[in-house]
Amino acid sequence: MPSVLVIDDEPDVRDSIRQVLGRVGFDVQTSADGIAGVEDYLNRPPDVVIVDIIMPRSSGLEVIKKIRADFPGARILAITGGGNFGPLGYKPGTLVTAAYLASATQSGADAVMTKPFHRTELIDVVRSLVRN
Amino acid sequence: MRRLLNTLVGRLVLLQLCVYGVLLPVLFFGLDAVNRSSGISSFTQHARGYAGSLARELELGDILESPSRTVVFLDGSVEARECLYAAIELNGRVLGSSATETPGWVQQRGDDLQFGKSADGVYAVAIPLRRESAVGTLYLGFDKQPTLAQLRLVRQRIIEALGVYGVASILVTVFVARLISHPLNQLQLASRRVAKGDSTAQLGTDSTMVEIVELSRDLDNMRGELVGTAERLRSEMLQRRVEQAERAKLESHLRHEQRLATVGTLAGGVAHEFNNILVPMILYTEEALDEISADHAARPHLERVMKASNRASQVVTKLLAFSRPMAERPFEPVDLVKVTNEALDLSQALMPPNIELIRNLAMPGAKVLGDATLLNQVILNLCSNAVQAMRDRGGILTVSVGSLHEGTLELRVQDTGIGMSADIQERIFEPFFTTREVGQGTGLGLSIVHGIVASMGGAISVNSEPGVGSEFRVELPQASAAHA
Numbered sequence: 001m002p003s004v005l006v007i008d009d010e011p012d013v014r015d016s017i018r019q020v021l022g023r024v025g026f027d028v029q030t031s032a033d034g035i036a037g038v039e040d041y042l043n044r045p046p047d048v049v050i051v052d053i054i055m056p057r058s059s060g061l062e063v064i065k066k067i068r069a070d071f072p073g074a075r076i077l078a079i080t081g082g083g084n085f086g087p088l089g090y091k092p093g094t095l096v097t098a099a100y101l102a103s104a105t106q107s108g109a110d111a112v113m114t115k116p117f118h119r120t121e122l123i124d125v126v127r128s129l130v131r132n
Numbered sequence: 133m134r135r136l137l138n139t140l141v142g143r144l145v146l147l148q149l150c151v152y153g154v155l156l157p158v159l160f161f162g163l164d165a166v167n168r169s170s171g172i173s174s175f176t177q178h179a180r181g182y183a184g185s186l187a188r189e190l191e192l193g194d195i196l197e198s199p200s201r202t203v204v205f206l207d208g209s210v211e212a213r214e215c216l217y218a219a220i221e222l223n224g225r226v227l228g229s230s231a232t233e234t235p236g237w238v239q240q241r242g243d244d245l246q247f248g249k250s251a252d253g254v255y256a257v258a259i260p261l262r263r264e265s266a267v268g269t270l271y272l273g274f275d276k277q278p279t280l281a282q283l284r285l286v287r288q289r290i291i292e293a294l295g296v297y298g299v300a301s302i303l304v305t306v307f308v309a310r311l312i313s314h315p316l317n318q319l320q321l322a323s324r325r326v327a328k329g330d331s332t333a334q335l336g337t338d339s340t341m342v343e344i345v346e347l348s349r350d351l352d353n354m355r356g357e358l359v360g361t362a363e364r365l366r367s368e369m370l371q372r373r374v375e376q377a378e379r380a381k382l383e384s385h386l387r388h389e390q391r392l393a394t395v396g397t398l399a400g401g402v403a404h405e406f407n408n409i410l411v412p413m414i415l416y417t418e419e420a421l422d423e424i425s426a427d428h429a430a431r432p433h434l435e436r437v438m439k440a441s442n443r444a445s446q447v448v449t450k451l452l453a454f455s456r457p458m459a460e461r462p463f464e465p466v467d468l469v470k471v472t473n474e475a476l477d478l479s480q481a482l483m484p485p486n487i488e489l490i491r492n493l494a495m496p497g498a499k500v501l502g503d504a505t506l507l508n509q510v511i512l513n514l515c516s517n518a519v520q521a522m523r524d525r526g527g528i529l530t531v532s533v534g535s536l537h538e539g540t541l542e543l544r545v546q547d548t549g550i551g552m553s554a555d556i557q558e559r560i561f562e563p564f565f566t567t568r569e570v571g572q573g574t575g576l577g578l579s580i581v582h583g584i585v586a587s588m589g590g591a592i593s594v595n596s597e598p599g600v601g602s603e604f605r606v607e608l609p610q611a612s613a614a615h616a
Binding site: 010012013015016017019020023053054059061062081106107114115116117118119120122 | 403404405406407408409410411412413414415416418419422441445501586589591609612
């Protein structure tokens with residue numbers, strides 16, 4: 001059973017992702033902020049980690065950098081409400097612009113998605129990350 | 133009249149009249165006296181000479197021997213119009229010319245020693261005669277009228293000559309005075325034109341008088357200086373006006389950019405919240421739709437929820453369109469030092485003079501991945517806050533760019549302003565947080581800066597001490613060669 005760690009400061013977002021991925025056969029763990037998320041990852045590295053980029057205490061980009069530094073093979077999906085990145089352009093449910101991708105992937109993310117996304121989009125992205 | 137007397141012409145004519153009031157009478161009386169004395173003396177010399185020659189002729193000849201010959205002799209001198217009457221008294225007997233009546237008073241009248249003595253117009257001469265034993269006197273009367281008339285005529289001429297001289301010399305004075313005052317009037321007219329603003333009016337005259345020429349040259353030099361000064365002042369004022377206009381334009385541009393950023397941030401903030409809310413709504417609804425049977429009574433309701441969620445998502449997208457001017461510009465490699473310099477040039481133009489700006493920009497040419505306009509806004513905003521913190525007592529603003537470590541550039545904005553307490557430092561990046569009075573700031577500036585820096589994959593931190601100053605550090609990932 002592939003495992004997924006969801007790091008997001010919004011409880012409803014965490015829980016809804018756990019619900020969707022859990023029902024299609026993923027083992028889903030959650031963390032409420034970046035620092036706890038990195039600890040949870042180190043304690044039990046999952047197959048895929050989903051990281052919210054804007055969070056208090058430690059930002060998602062820092063979390064991604066730390067995980068990538070310790071686990072070069074980690075599969076990381078960055079998600080964001082996007083709005084705070086107004087300058088970056090915004091298309092719901094899709095991977096954001098190439099420039100944003102460049103900025104996020106520079107930190108170490110394998111894929112980036114903006115909120116909100118559909119159930120099937122989430123499942124497809126996570127499955128493709130697990131496969132690769 | 134008073135004004136006329138105060139002019140150069142008036143003064144000179146008045147002076148001349150005063151001088152002539154004394155000089156002309158003196159001249160007149162002097163000339164007249166000379167004229168009189170010379171006229172009289174030539175008359176009397178002639179009369180006495182004539183009488184003397186007659187007397188000698190009588191003394192030497194024998195005319196006196198015969199009374200008839202004596203009368204003829206006397207007739208000759210009267211008829212020759214030499215004298216008015218002629219008579220001889222010899223041994224008590226008087227013989228007169230037959231051509232005139234011999235006046236009875238000739239013996240009493242005797243000899244006029246002075247020309248003007250007699251009032252009857254006759255100059256009487258009595259010459260004693262001596263011949264052998266006989267003793268007598270020759271009486272001759274000369275007409276003074278022609279001589280008096282001559283003297284009067286000469287006096288007339290003297291008066292006329294002096295009058296002509298006086299009038300002519302006054303005319304000459306007026307002419308000379310005009311010769312001097314005319315160029316002065318020209319200078320006056322020209323200087324009035326200059327005073328009225330005609331800066332090209334030459335302060336010159338057509339006079340050739342050295343003093344006037346030199347005066348007008350000096351005045352024209354002065355005009356040149358004044359006109360130059362006025363021109364300089366005018367151009368300085370113009371330049372200041374242009375600078376003010378530029379400054380106003382810059383400020384308006386800055387305000388516009390800030391308004392755009394504010395709207396963008398507001399829209400972005402709301403969108404972020406809504407997107408986070410939409411995630412569970414969409415995911416749970418889709419889960420429910422996936423779980424229930426195709427003919428479940430709740431399916432249409434859930435589909436309506438799904439439809440509404442999609443609409444909400446579209447609304448958020450539209451909301452984000454507000455920030456489109458800044459949005460959808462792909463990031464590209466940006467020269468950090470170049471952008472910093474540009475932003476500082478702009479910022480410095482708006483800085484009060486009591487603040488010193490120090491640029492400490494290492495790493496020229498090093499690039500970060502981002503948007504030059506947004507980066508510009510970050511620097512402007514940090515500098516604006518620093519200036520605000522130092523506005524009252526002045527200070528030093530130090531802006532540095534350097535390499536923090538491999539692959540990361542650092543921009544530091546340091547001020548010596550009032551600083552911040554720890555409580556404030558913790559909250560400064562929150563939207564709508566401000567320490568300024570209502571209306572002085574939106575409280576969005578630093579949250580925008582934070583958002584921009586985060587969007588470029590960087591981080592911003594603050595270090596501040598109350599009363600000492602603040603330092604903002606912006607870390608930005610350096611663009612790799614692949615981006616350039």
